Amino acid sequence: MDKKAKTPAHVAEVACTGCGTCAAECSFGAVHLKHFSDDQVLCLVDAMLAEKADEKIVVFACNWWS
Numbered sequence: 001m002d003k004k005a006k007t008p009a010h011v012a013e014v015a016c017t018g019c020g021t022c023a024a025e026c027s028f029g030a031v032h033l034k035h036f037s038d039d040q041v042l043c044l045v046d047a048m049l050a051e052k053a054d055e056k057i058v059v060f061a062c063n064w065w066s
């Protein structure tokens with residue numbers, strides 16, 4: 001980001017691994033990952049917990065570090 005010119009940050013899509021850190025850390029909610037909007041993620045959680053919710057634990061874990 002060029003702070004003097006006040007240009008917005010730019011994501012180099014070819015270098016982006018889709019980790020989601022930028023979206024999670026942006027306190028202004030200005031960053032969104034394609035196919036992972038809050039509504040989409042909440043729908044996934046609802047679907048996961050639609051049956052036997054009391055027997056499940058939902059974990060959000062990084063896919064890239066193991």
Ligand code: SF4
Binds near residue numbers: 011015022023
């Ligand atoms: S999703 Fe991860 S790799 Fe992609 S721009 Fe955000 S922080 Fe960088």
